[in-house]
Structure formats: structure tokens, C-alpha cells
Amino acid sequence: MKYTFCGNSGLQLPRISLGLWHNFGFVDDFDTSREMIKYAFSEGVTHFDLANNYGPPPGSAEINFGKILKEDLSSHRDEMIISSKAGHLMWDGPYGDGSSRKSIIASINQSLRRTGLEYFDIFYTHRYDSDTPVEETMQALADVVRQGKALYIGISKYPPKEALIAMKYLKERDVPCLIFQDKYSMFNRKPEEKILKITQENGSGFIAFSPLAQGVLTNKYLNGIPKESRAANPNGFLRKQQVTPELVEIVKALNVIAMERGQTMAEMALAWALRETAVTSLIVGARNVSQLQDSLKALNNLSFTEEELTLIDSILDGSKL
Numbered sequence: 184m185k186y187t188f189c190g191n192s193g194l195q196l197p198r199i200s201l202g203l204w205h206n207f208g209f210v211d212d213f214d215t216s217r218e219m220i221k222y223a224f225s226e227g228v229t230h231f232d233l234a235n236n237y238g239p240p241p242g243s244a245e246i247n248f249g250k251i252l253k254e255d256l257s258s259h260r261d262e263m264i265i266s267s268k269a270g271h272l273m274w275d276g277p278y279g280d281g282s283s284r285k286s287i288i289a290s291i292n293q294s295l296r297r298t299g300l301e302y303f304d305i306f307y308t309h310r311y312d313s314d315t316p317v318e319e320t321m322q323a324l325a326d327v328v329r330q331g332k333a334l335y336i337g338i339s340k341y342p343p344k345e346a347l348i349a350m351k352y353l354k355e356r357d358v359p360c361l362i363f364q365d366k367y368s369m370f371n372r373k374p375e376e377k378i379l380k381i382t383q384e385n386g387s388g389f390i391a392f393s394p395l396a397q398g399v400l401t402n403k404y405l406n407g408i409p410k411e412s413r414a415a416n417p418n419g420f421l422r423k424q425q426v427t428p429e430l431v432e433i434v435k436a437l438n439v440i441a442m443e444r445g446q447t448m449a450e451m452a453l454a455w456a457l458r459e460t461a462v463t464s465l466i467v468g469a470r471n472v473s474q475l476q477d478s479l480k481a482l483n484n485l486s487f488t489e490e491e492l493t494l495i496d497s498i499l500d501g502s503k504l
């Protein structure tokens with residue numbers, strides 16, 4: 184594993200981290216979830232990314248992670264960076280959604296109970312909530328650090344203007360924003376417009392989620408939609424209709440470059456996202472150990488020639504997912 188410092192902080196993160204959004208809930212095979220976490224950690228993936236609502240059912244990924252940590256990895260807690268988040272719908276009533284002080288404090292307390300942890304290494308505001316003043320959310324997060332419930336604070340999916348307000352507020356309270364989490368991949372380059380620059384200027388790191396575009400930037404959909412895939416799951420976040428023939432043609436063209444580089448499509452997509460110097464780490468998802476093995480191999484070749492990058496740009500040409 185390769186590690187890099189997260190923004191201006193003294194904290195190093197692995198270039199590839201593991202996310203528990205899918206495949207770690209009560210609906211999933213517990214032994215496979217356990218194997219993936221143990222394998223990831225054995226390969227130096229020290230960072231595991233959770234949220235209150237990951238499952239399904241919501242909360243179950245935190246419970247499963249806590250169980251695996253307790254049973255298999257408890258002596259390694261200080262070798263790990265464990266994050267969680269609050270902000271999306273989690274429980275009934277007016278306090279189970281959004282980013283008020285009430286929701287943030289209640290949610291981190293619930294997440295600590297579910298995981299059995301004494302503290303999170305990173306705690307995030309999961310989304311910008313236009314009904315709550317940014318200052319209220321940031322004060323709650325700064326207090327969570329003061330209370331010892333989190334070591335660092337992160338922000339996810341905030342629009343640039345609100346991200347700047349949030350970062351300034353946190354800095355003034357001596358709880359600098361450690362990291363910004365946003366969607367970034369060959370199919371979603373929006374952070375290149377403003378957010379990457381903002382994070383760098385603020386001294387924050389940047390961690391990309393869905394760097395494989397939920398699996399579309401792999402070999403998986405080249406010949407149709409396999410039964411075992413996120414797009415085939417009617418309850419999943421990737422809908423079949425999103426995997427259009429046009430996108431598949433683009434991935435096929437990208438895959439030719441990947442093969443010439445001696446990489447799988449997934450490896451190249453991840454290496455490409457890491458070429459951007461503002462990117463600290465990528466949070467990958469996986470359904471089994473072999474996908475994770477494939478993704479981690481990306482680190483064996485992170486360099487691109489100018490010709491390769493130009494060719495990739497021309498193939499992508501504004502395509503989005």
C-alpha cells in the first residue's frame with residue numbers, strides 16, 4: 184500500500200480505502216463482508232468508510248463492522264482510520280435527517296453505540312442541508328471533536344460556496360476540515376471545476392467516492408448486465424437504464440488503453456483518478472475479495488503518458504454518470 188498525507192494534516196491515508204455503502208448490511212453474506220475487511224486490512228488498507236445509513240437496513244453496516252472489528256481486529260484499532268457520517272435520512276421524525284445540531288449529536292452517539300467504538304477518526308457531515316445554517320452544523324462538528332467523539336472532521340458533497348463557509352468556520356475554531364469527500368471518476372469530473380482547488384487552498388485532503396462509477400468503469404458491463412451486479416439490483420443506486428449503450432462503447436474504448444497498459448479497466452480507472460495531485464485517496468466498493476484484489480493492483484502502475492491522457496480525454500469528451 185502507498186500512503187499520503189491528508190492535506191496539510193499529519194494524518195496519512197492509504198491511496199485506496201474501502202467503503203461499506205453496499206455489501207456490508209444484514210442483507211449481505213456476513214462471511215464475505217468479513218473476508219473483505221480482513222483482506223483489505225492485511226493489504227494495508229487502513230481506512231474504512233461508513234455512514235449511519237449504510238446497510239440495508241440502515242445502521243447494519245456499522246453493526247457488522249463493529250462485530251468484525253471486535254472479533255477479528257480488536258488489537259489493531261490504533262492502526263485504523265474509521266469514518267462515519269450523518270446527514271441523510273436515518274430515523275423517523277424531524278431529527279432523523281439533515282444537519283441540525285440535534286441530528287448530528289444524536290447520530291454520532293448512535294453510530295458509536297452500533298460500532299462499539301469509543302471515537303471515530305473522521306466524522307462527516309454527509310451532505311449540505313439548506314434548511315440548517317452551515318455554522319450550526321460546523322459548531323456541532325467542532326463540539327464533537329472537543330468531546331472526544333471524533334478526531335477529525337470531514338465534509339461531503341457541499342457546494343463550493345458553502346464548503347468555503349464551512350472550512351473558514353472550522354478553521355477559526357481550531358478544528359480544521361481534514362478532508363472533503365465527493366464523487367469523482369472518469370465519468371464525473373465536476374470536482375475539477377472548483378472543489379479540488381478549494382480543498383488544496385484550504386489545506387484539506389480530498390477523498391473520491393464511486394471512483395469506478397459504481398462498477399461501470401470496470402469490465403463488468405461490456406457484454407450486458409450480469410445478474411450479480413449493482414445495476415441488476417432493483418433496489419440499488421445504479422439503475423439499469425443508466426448503463427447506456429453509449430457508455431458501454433466508451434468503456435470498451437477505454438478498455439483498449441487499459442489492456443495496452445497491462446491493466447484491467449478497473450485498475451486504469453483508479454490509477455487515472457489518482458493522477459490528480461489534489462486527490463488523497465479513493466474509496467472503492469467491492470462485492471468480494473477478488474474485486475478488491477483487482478482494484479488494489481491499480482497501485483502497481485500510476486503513471487500515464489501525455490498521449491494516454493489526451494486519448495482518454497478525447498474518449499470521455501464530457502460523458503457523465
Ligand SMILES: NC(=O)c1ccc[n+]([C@@H]2O[C@H](COP(=O)([O-])OP(=O)(O)OC[C@H]3O[C@@H](n4cnc5c(N)ncnc54)[C@H](OP(=O)(O)O)[C@@H]3O)[C@@H](O)[C@H]2O)c1
Binds near residue numbers: 399402468
Ligand atoms: N459521501 C457520499 O455521499 C457517498 C456516496 C456514495 C459512496 N460513498 C462512499 O464511497 C464508497 C464507494 O462507493 P461505490 O461502491 O459506489 O464505489 P465504486 O468503487 O465506484 O463501485 C463499487 C462497485 O463496483 C463493482 N466493482 C468493484 N470492483 C470491481 C472490479 N474489480 N471488477 C468489476 N466490478 C467491480 C462492484 O459492484 P457490483 O455489485 O456490480 O459487483 C462494487 O460494489 C462507498 O462504500 C461509501 O463509503 C460516499
